[in-house]
Amino acid sequence: MNTDVGISARLERISTGGRYLIVPMDHGVTLGPVKGLVDIESTIDGITRGGADAVLTHKGIAPRVHPNKNGKGYIVHVNGSTVIGPDESDKRMTASVEDALRVGADAVSFHINVGSEYEPSQMTQLSELCSRAADFGVPVLAMAYARGPGIDEHDAESLAHAVRLAEEVGADVVKTAYSGDAQSFSRVVEATRLPVVIAGGSRGTDRETAEMVRGTMDAGAAGVSMGRSIFQHDKPEAITRAVSAIIHDDADVDTALGRAGLSLEV
DSSP states (O other): OOHHHHHHHHHHHTOBTTBEEEEEOTHHHHTOSOTTTTTHHHHHHHHHHHTOSEEEEOGGGHHHHGGGSTTOEEEEEOEEOOTTSSOTTOOEEOOOHHHHHHTTOSEEEEEEEETSTTHHHHHHHHHHHHHHHHHHTOOEEEEEEEOSTTOOTTOHHHHHHHHHHHHHTTOSEEEEOOOSSHHHHHHHHHTOSSOEEEEOOSOOOHHHHHHHHHHHHHTTOOEEEOOHHHHTSSSHHHHHHHHHHHHHHOOOHHHHHHHTTOOOOO
């Protein structure tokens, strides 16, 4: 059986023309029922109407996802931790590839903290997940962050190492932090042949969000996997439209914000 066909087909379900606008909402495990996740049904409906290619949650939320995702892709996250636990970097497995398929996922995602004391076990788990997912033709999104003692989470060289690790162990798409500007982030993109998408981090202004996405795309990245900047926005559908305009239509920042009906103020 050619599982590569399955992986390609499913990657198309979570992207548009090879570009990705993913909205992760797995934060209910990490942070609890924060703004945007209490009524997750309305949030999912808005962001998928706004142009998101896929949404991402833990497996238990799947029944609340499917009726509201407007035919868009679905990714199940398979490890996690909490901010009130002993160590947020110590991500533990919460689902298997089979679990994800049972709840209708098109792909799975896994978080690894490269440089932390948990890197060895997380690297083993990610490698095993990639092998198991390949058996079923399921793509793996590796959330590969540079996090550990003495590591600058936004250093381009550290991020380049993290994304390369993801490719080396068999992931299909890799997510990492943004280094702060297009020039330095191009080094990260060049470190791998995988599609690279960035994390949004904590929410900034609309312009800051749009400028970060524009810089990401100018660096040659494939898109974003942006959570809080989108689902905690007062107008999730509008900010999604702005981000989508940059990723899918190559719009500049002012055009994207204007098209979405958002303020052009700095």
